[in-house]
Amino acid sequence: MSYAYLFKYIIIGDTGVGKSCLLLQFTDKRFQPVHDLTIGVEFGARMISIDNRQIKLQIWDTAGQESFRSITRSYYRGAAGALLVYDITRRETFNHLTRWLEEARQNANANMVILLVGNKLDLEHRRAVSYEEGAKFAEENGLIFLEASAKTAKNVEEAFVSTASKIYSNIENGICDPSNESYGIKVGVTSPPNNFSQYGQGGQNAQAKNGGCC
Known part of the structure; x- marks a missing residue:
């Protein structure tokens, strides 16, 4: 399928925060309640449309465990968004978060x-970090911010699409x-405006098991 640009993403954060769940919800529109931990790196992809142009998002979901950090670090290079x-x-x-951001x-x-992304918004009754704290951290570090729920899909689409919109704007x-592919962007073959399929292929593995929510 043709596209104007391909953007490479990486998803980072501690083990068990729901990185794989966010990816699965975005690519496959489903939530998997039981998961194995991600081993190494998982991969998914989907087409979206920005300004009537097809953008392919190539998303790498990384393991949060310290033992896989050397693998994770290699995926930062050539990433347009995180x-x-x-x-x-x-x-x-x-x-x-400060350590991950550094x-x-x-x-x-x-x-x-x-x-x-402050994930697991569906567990509001167990909240330990306020929205204001997340927003303040984002503002102080020049990040875009939102809270989401991989389970209910709230703001999952917005997380991936708003990141792509900022990259497109850049x-x-x-x-x-x-x-320059070091920016994590590849130029594709532009398709005619409004002739696009919104959803692409998801859930393919790199060197990982299916499923994990970490």
């Missing part, structure tokens, strides 16, 4: 768009050079 995820019911996952900025290109404004 979803940095924490669990609103587990304060320690929020406290670790690692991302050390290993990725300076123009990578980062969106902070291309239009000359901030990102789409001919």
Whole structure:
């Protein structure tokens, strides 16, 4: 299927915050309540439309365990966007955001768009991190921010699409050079406006098991 651009994403954050669940909800429109931990890296893809142009999102879901961090670091290179995820019911996952952000900025290109996601909004009654805390962290670090639920799909679409919109805007404004693949962007073959299929293929593995929610 033709597309105007391909954007490479990486999803990062602690084990168990719901990274794989967000990916599965976005690519396959489903929630899997029982999961294995991600081993290494998982892969998914989907087509979206921005400004009547097809954009292919190639999304790499990384393991949160320390033992896989060397693998994770290699996927920062050439990423156009990142979803940095924490669990609103587990304060320690929020406290670790600074470490994840430092690692991302050390290993990725300076123009990578980062969106902070407070996941598991469906567990509001168990909330340990306030919306205001998440918004403040995002503002202080120049991140886009929203809370989402991989289970109910609330704001999952918005998380991936708003990140893509910012990347697209950076291309239009000359901030990102789409001919330089270090920006995590590839130029494709443009299809006619309004002739697109919104959904693409998802749930393919890189070196991982299906399913994991970490």
